[in-house]
Structure formats: structure tokens, C-alpha cells
Amino acid sequence: MPAEKTARVRKAVPAKKSVPAKTSAPAEKAASAAKSASAAKSAPAKKAGAAPAKKAVTGTAKKAVAGTAKKAVTGTAKKAVATERIAPAKPPRNESHTALVRRARRINRELAEVYPYAHPELDFENPFQLVVATVLSAQTTDLRVNQTTPALFAKYPTPEDLAAANPEEVEEILRPTGFFRAKTKSVMGLSKALRDDFGGEVPGRLEDLVKLPGVGRKTAFVVLGNAFGRPGITVDTHFQRLVRRWEWTAEKEPDKIERAIGELFPKTDWTMLSHHVIFHGRRICHARKPACGACPIAPLCPAYGEGETDPEKAKKLLKYEKGGFPGQRLNPPQSYLDAGGIPAPPLGVPASTSASPEPEPAAPTSPPSASPAAPATGSPSRGTG
Secondary structure: OOEEEEEEHHHHHHHHHHHHHHHHHHHHHHHHHHHHHHHHHHHHHHHHHHHHHHHHHHHHHHHHHHHHHHHHHHHHHHHHHHHOOOOOOOOOOOOOOEEEHHHHHHHHHHHHOOOOOOOOOOOOOOOOHHHHHHHHOOOOOHHHHHHHHHHHHHHHHOHHHHHHOOOHHHHHHHHOOOOOHHHHHHHHHHHHHHHHHHHOOOOOOOOOHHHOOOHHHHHHHHHHHHHHOOOOOOHHHHHHHHHHOOOOOOOOOOOHHHHHHHHOOOOOHHHHHHHHHHHHHHHOOOOOOOOOOOOHHHHHHOOOOOOOHHHHHHOOOOHHHHHOEEOOOOOOOOHHHHHHOOOOOOOOOOOOOOOOOOOOOOOOOOOOOOOOOOOOOOOOOOOOO
């Protein structure tokens, strides 16, 4: 029995000695925990070390993005400013006739506000003077015609007088207008027709006017609209150019343009519509260098950008009263003078190269006393001015 107890005790002793081995597990766990803690501590250190780099990269990226965004915003802002300044309106594809009518009439209303003083730009006192002046205006400016007709009408005041004139004397008077021989033949021929066929009076019907030598539909409508108060559309070079730029019509022949535009406006608007469009074509919407940047109807114009868009440069392209220069009439209407218009000079007045945008002599700031009196009536022509 003692031996068995001793054996059991001996067997138990190792078991008791194994307890420290068991107790070493927590130590290992503690060591493991310490290592883990060290690893955990070192991990944040690594993360902490990586974070600044990441932040740096992120910061750089953000700055780069911000810079790009700023440039984009700046570019957009600049475009927005430009668009806000002038936002040309492109007509939609397949624009309906109703939409075209509305757009065309809106442009005409705007032009009426820009040129409330629009008027015929040929000086005349009666229908005979108007029809002769309109025929003479072909291939020259109204200014040159207005400078020439005072001497012509002073010597030949009636159709009978001009019909019986010496052609060489008439040619000499008309020489400044260019093509003076052909023009002499035309005005003397129409004077003879008026004398022989119409009792010395200018007829007030289109079909009669176009029978006169040198008189076509354009000239006839000028006379009808401005001497007789009968509506007509004057399709001169300015009118043709602008209605195509505004995409009112794609027609190129004057007769077809006349019909196409006539469908967009009531007849009562035809005469003043012609004045508005021709005024705008002579002053702002030029053939070679349109002053787009100074155009008051630019937001409505589908052709904006064909000319100079810089406002300051565009202002230098303005002509006549819009640019502070003389007009084409020696005796313009009072409304034109009230709007800042300057009368044209008579023929022979020394030119002021710094005052006039045209090759013709420039005008003084006040009407010359030698200018013959004329009513505030007249007509637009095909003049290149």
C-alpha cells in the first residue's frame, strides 16, 4: 500500500510539475498579445507613415482637379460672358412657315426701333425727279446722285424739258454718276415716253412704270412706295444680301425674292420694311465686313460671326449716322437730323478724309447754305453705299 501511494505520488508530481507548462500558455498568449500589440502599434505607424503620402497625393490630385475645374469653369465663364453678350439665334431645321413669319417680323420690329427715322435716301420734289434719280442710282451711290441731280433738275425741271435736251449737255451733267452715256439715253428716253404716252405725268401703276426706258420692278416699287404711297418691296443689293443672311429665303433672283418676302409680311409693311433692311445693310451689315460686334439685332441673326465680332473693332466699321459720318442726302428729314444724322455735302465741296467712310467728299457738320431745298422724301436705291 505505501508503495502504491508512493507510486501515485510520484505519478502526481510530474502532473503538478506540468502545471507551470500549462501556466506558460498565458505567458505565450501574453507574448503573442505583446507581439500583436507591437505589430498593431507598428501597423498604425506604417499607416501613419503612408497617410501623409496618400494625403499628399490626394492633395496634389485635388489641386490638379481643382486647377482643371477652375480652367474649365473659367473657360465656361468666358464662353458664358460671350454668349450673354451676343447669343445668335440659329433657326431650327425644317422651320415651319409660321415660325419663319414670326422670326422675320420680329427682326423687322427690332429694326424699326433701331431706325425709327428710316427714310428714302434720294432727294426729290416730285415723282418725275424720283424716277429719274432712281434710274441714275444704278451702279453708284445715292450720295453721288443727290450731288448731281440739283444741276440736272435746275436746267430740265419737266419731262418735256429733258426730252428736248441736247444729249451732250445732259451727259456732261451726269458724268459724275458713271455710265453717263447709257444713263443719259435712259432718262431722256423715259422723259420722251412720259411726254408722248402719259401727258408728261409719271403713271402710278406698276404695269405702266415698267414700260418706261430704264425702269424695272425695283425702280417702279421705289416710285410707287415713296411718291404714291403704294406698298412695294425694293429688292436692291442690300436687301438681297440681308434676307439671305437672315435665312428668310434662299432665292437669288430679285423677282423671286420679292415674292418670297412678300409672303412673310402684310402689304402695309412692305415700303418701310425695305427702308429698314436697306438702312441696316448700308450702316452695319456690310457685304465684306459686317459689324457683327456692334449690331443691335445680333442675337436674332443666324449669320452672326461672318463679320467682326469684337465690339471695339466693329464700331470702327459703322457708317453714316451710326459711325458719326455724313449721310447720303443733302436735305434729309428732320427726324434723321434729330437722330444725329449729318447732311451730305453738295458736289464740289472739299473732302475731309477723316470724316467720311465713303470715297465721296465728306460733309460739314451743318447743311450748306448753297444746297437746294427739298422735302423730306426720297427713295432707297441700288447704291453701293
